[in-house]
Amino acid sequence: MRVHVDPELCQGTGLCVAVAPEEFELAEHGPARPLNPDVDEDRRRAVEEAVQVCPVGALRLSPRR
Template identity: 40%
Template sequence: MKAHVDKDTCIGCGLCPSISPEVFEMDDDGKAKAITGEVPEGNQDTAKEAEESCPVDAIKVD
């Protein structure tokens, strides 16, 4: 399973790292990013929750 954040769409609300800090973090530009492309074992549910919670649909987890 892979996680990706579209930086052009991201508004930097910080919701994804608060839901799934093992998968997402805030970058120096104030926008979210996936820590690694591959979602760590055991974090798939929170990564999907972050995707579903993103207010601008900037996250894709598949």
């Protein structure tokens, strides 16, 4: 899977970083950035949790090609 951040939607709340600090970072004025957009199966749960807590739906998982 790949994780995407929509920079137009991201409000810089930092919730994704709070629940998955090993997966995302946040610059001072956002948007969030995936540390490694290619999500292995063993990291998928943490990334899915971040997708769920994002209050504006800025995170999306898609199949890796």
